[in-house]
Amino acid sequence: DQQVKQNSPSLSVQEGRISILNCDYTNSMFDYFLWYKKYPAEGPTFLISISSIKDKNEDGRFTVFLNKSAKHLSLHIVPSQPGDSAVYFCAASDFHNTDKLIFGTGTRLQVFP
Amino acid sequence: EAQVTQNPRYLITVTGKKLTVTCSQNMNHEYMSWYRQDPGLGLRQIYYSMNVEVTDKGDVPEGYKVSRKEKRNFPLILESPSPNQTSLYFCASRLTGVFDEQYFGPGTRLTVT
Numbered sequence: 001d002q003q004v005k006q007n008s009p010s011l012s013v014q015e016g017r018i019s020i021l022n023c024d025y026t027n028s029m030f031d032y033f034l035w036y037k038k039y040p041a042e043g044p045t046f047l048i049s050i051s052s053i054k055d056k057n058e059d060g061r062f063t064v065f066l067n068k069s070a071k072h073l074s075l076h077i078v079p080s081q082p083g084d085s086a087v088y089f090c091a092a093s094d095f096h097n098t099d100k101l102i103f104g105t106g107t108r109l110q111v112f113p
Numbered sequence: 114e115a116q117v118t119q120n121p122r123y124l125i126t127v128t129g130k131k132l133t134v135t136c137s138q139n140m141n142h143e144y145m146s147w148y149r150q151d152p153g154l155g156l157r158q159i160y161y162s163m164n165v166e167v168t169d170k171g172d173v174p175e176g177y178k179v180s181r182k183e184k185r186n187f188p189l190i191l192e193s194p195s196p197n198q199t200s201l202y203f204c205a206s207r208l209t210g211v212f213d214e215q216y217f218g219p220g221t222r223l224t225v226t
Binding site (some may be wrong): 004006009034041042044049089091093095099100101103104 | 213
């Protein structure tokens with residue numbers, strides 16, 4: 001069963017607007033969450049993370065929001081740029097009990113001019 | 114430059130012909146792992162290693178072997194490849210417990226006919 005789900009396989013956004021990528025999880029023990037970005041023919045690269053003790057973390061144009069009661073996190077990109085076009089994976093870990101990351105299925109973001 | 118290298122990048126082979134995909138990192142990381150990426154399934158962990166001579170199964174280990182004789186190298190071995198192992202493979206490394214600095218290799222696209 002998929003413990004981390006990204007229900008939107010793709011998203012298309014105009015340059016300058018906000019991109020919102022969503023991720024849901026089922027395991028209430030997850031306490032650390034990350035977003036990775038992947039360009040074609042490259043490996044994923046770390047983008048931003050959030051611990052379960054927070055509900056928001058910002059890094060420049062990227063903000064991750066965590067709603068623990070809904071078991072939901074989202075990544076906001078403002079403003080979106082064409083260079084943000086990539087596949088985005090969310091990942092989660094039960095950090096205090098395991099050294100393992102569980103990845104979602106990915107969302108392909110396309111930012112058009 | 115911090116780097117995870119994988120070879121080969123592309124491989125087409127036939128069912129049953131043993132193959133090895135090499136992975137090497139230059140960051141002195143203890144933790145290394147192998148993932149496969151499949152459409153609709155995201156990244157799934159095959160095997161991981163927490164240090165030299167310490168390896169363990171991930172979520173989808175069937176049909177794969179690994180070894181960790183040196184800290185920098187973590188080869189993935191397919192003793193008898195089958196078509197369902199056609200996939201995109203990523204090696205990754207990081208310090209134990211430090212998810213934000215997990216580095217992925219560029220990927221190996223394997224086709225088994």
